[in-house]
Amino acid sequence: MVVGLFRWATGFWGYSGFNVPPIYGDLEAQRHWMEITTHLPISQWYFYDLPYWGLDYPPLTAYHSWLLGTIGCIIDPQWFTLDASRGFEDQLLKVYMRATVLVSEFLVYIPAAIILNRKLGRMRGVNKWESLVALVAILMQPATILIDHAHFQYNTVMLGFTLASISSMLAGRALWGCVFFVAALCYKQMALYYAPAIFAYLVGICVAPNISFSRFLAIALVTTLSFAACFAPLLLGSMYDQYRSVPADAALQTPLPSLLASLPFTVNEKAWYYPPLSQLAQSIDRIFPFARGLFEDKVANMWCAIHTFHKLHQYPLGQMQRISTVVTLVSIWPSAMTISLFPHRDLLPWAMASTAWGFFLCSFQVHEKSVLLPLLPMTILFAGEGGLDTEMRAWIGWANMLGVWTLFPLLKRDELRMPYGVLTLLWAYLLGLPPTTLSLYFGRQSRNGELRIITKLLHLSFYAAMIVWHVGEAFIPPPENKPDIWVVLNVLIGFAGFVVCFLWCSWQLILRSGMMEDYFGVRIKIEAAEKRKKQ
Numbered sequence: 001m002v003v004g005l006f007r008w009a010t011g012f013w014g015y016s017g018f019n020v021p022p023i024y025g026d027l028e029a030q031r032h033w034m035e036i037t038t039h040l041p042i043s044q045w046y047f048y049d050l051p052y053w054g055l056d057y058p059p060l061t062a063y064h065s066w067l068l069g070t071i072g073c074i075i076d077p078q079w080f081t082l083d084a085s086r087g088f089e090d091q092l093l094k095v096y097m098r099a100t101v102l103v104s105e106f107l108v109y110i111p112a113a114i115i116l117n118r119k120l121g122r123m124r125g126v127n128k129w130e131s132l133v134a135l136v137a138i139l140m141q142p143a144t145i146l147i148d149h150a151h152f153q154y155n156t157v158m159l160g161f162t163l164a165s166i167s168s169m170l171a172g173r174a175l176w177g178c179v180f181f182v183a184a185l186c187y188k189q190m191a192l193y194y195a196p197a198i199f200a201y202l203v204g205i206c207v208a209p210n211i212s213f214s215r216f217l218a219i220a221l222v223t224t225l226s227f228a229a230c231f232a233p234l235l236l237g238s239m240y241d242q243y244r245s246v247p248a249d250a251a252l253q254t255p256l257p258s259l260l261a262s263l264p265f266t267v268n269e270k271a272w273y274y275p276p277l278s279q280l281a282q283s284i285d286r287i288f289p290f291a292r293g294l295f296e297d298k299v300a301n302m303w304c305a306i307h308t309f310h311k312l313h314q315y316p317l318g319q320m321q322r323i324s325t326v327v328t329l330v331s332i333w334p335s336a337m338t339i340s341l342f343p344h345r346d347l348l349p350w351a352m353a354s355t356a357w358g359f360f361l362c363s364f365q366v367h368e369k370s371v372l373l374p375l376l377p378m379t380i381l382f383a384g385e386g387g388l389d390t391e392m393r394a395w396i397g398w399a400n401m402l403g404v405w406t407l408f409p410l411l412k413r414d415e416l417r418m419p420y421g422v423l424t425l426l427w428a429y430l431l432g433l434p435p436t437t438l439s440l441y442f443g444r445q446s447r448n449g450e451l452r453i454i455t456k457l458l459h460l461s462f463y464a465a466m467i468v469w470h471v472g473e474a475f476i477p478p479p480e481n482k483p484d485i486w487v488v489l490n491v492l493i494g495f496a497g498f499v500v501c502f503l504w505c506s507w508q509l510i511l512r513s514g515m516m517e518d519y520f521g522v523r524i525k526i527e528a529a530e531k532r533k534k535q
Helices: 002-010 026-039 059-075 091-107 109-124 128-139 142-152 155-170 174-187 189-207 213-243 274-287 302-309 317-341 345-362 368-383 390-406 408-413 417-431 453-475 485-513 515-534
Strands: none
Touching: 002 091, 002 142, 002 417, 026 059, 026 091, 026 142, 059 091, 059 174, 059 213, 091 109, 091 142, 091 155, 109 128, 109 155, 109 345, 109 368, 128 368, 128 417, 142 155, 142 368, 142 390, 142 408, 142 417, 155 174, 155 189, 155 345, 155 368, 174 189, 174 213, 189 213, 189 317, 189 345, 189 368, 213 274, 302 317, 302 345, 302 485, 317 345, 317 485, 345 368, 345 485, 368 390, 368 408, 368 485, 390 408, 390 417, 390 453, 390 485, 408 417, 408 485, 453 485, 485 515
């Protein structure tokens, strides 16, 4: 109830694109998808008027939009009138849209978080009080609340499916874990950030301690059927529309999907299989927008940081795509190999955090809001053994504070300074983090597992940099020849901190896997044997 009130109160503030015609923002995009899914045949969803917020998320988002749009049309059909409702900003519509985010989160994300919190607590014998504190920390994570309930998106649906997948795998139900993770992927493609860790873990449990072909086949079959179930309404609906001879709309005169255009042969447009094939190709084109560039806006990842000093747009887009793919694979390879060789269930959140940081820092077409993905598996570690101890609380808290700080330029454009300040400082106060208190680093709490000097210096220097940046951004106007100087500094500081987060998660994964102990244990035995031979 309390976390719901905080979310609803956050919704009283502005949102993305408020009173900013002609394209508006994310709330208008979500409203527009409800509009087209409720008024157009399913075969036209991924083709209709693409320059104006064309649908570019996987099918589960489209089905969700259809459901919410159908309910909304019952309340007031004007909200979703085809074309005529563009830019409609009625107050009751805003209330309805905010309510859909809240209800969707209470149906998916919050139950999944509660179940996972209990599962982690029982696995490691965490007492009920610490488990409750961890749950509050997870549900009150400021970045997630600000992006979904202020800026406006439905990220918590995808994140909720991800939590359900983790919970299922921790409980030994790998097949259900596959179902929920496919649901996350089919809701938002950003869940791919977790895919290498999930895939490597599933491979690991199929080969260790013994090779199990039956488990491998079961996982492959369930995953395939889950994808088929998600895409079936879209593909079968397109075939049905062809059977009904649904006329083409003038707004649907889109080019041939690039996947079909790249085929070495021509596909017969009158063949029975053409509609589902065209739908599949078009949806993939829309879901993976490689033509948009390396990064979206100014984001605290490697490419945007490099672009500050060396302009990357001078290189061919295809070349940058290949380079980013290689760099991303290199960054996630150690974590994927570790969880594959040591497929322990309690290592899964660490592996997911590490690979998600690798994707965020190095992959193609990254948005600043994507920082929610690596923060999620880090934050749920509060619920595990020692999750609220000094070191874990310091590192996870620092990562979250840094993450929400890098979102400030985006939130500032939506006039969300006040909820940003309130939610961020409240979360810091609840967890005993700077800038509300320094007790975690210097007070009595620091004695419960003393932090290393390097950790204290590192974290406190970043906290100081964030505070100084806020003061400078608020009171010192940027030079005329460098109007984005404060945003650029935010990117550079955030990138440096996120690299540290990535390295820390990767190191913790390797350390907790036992790999280092096994290696050094073997080395000690070999050296002892060699000494005995010499004697």
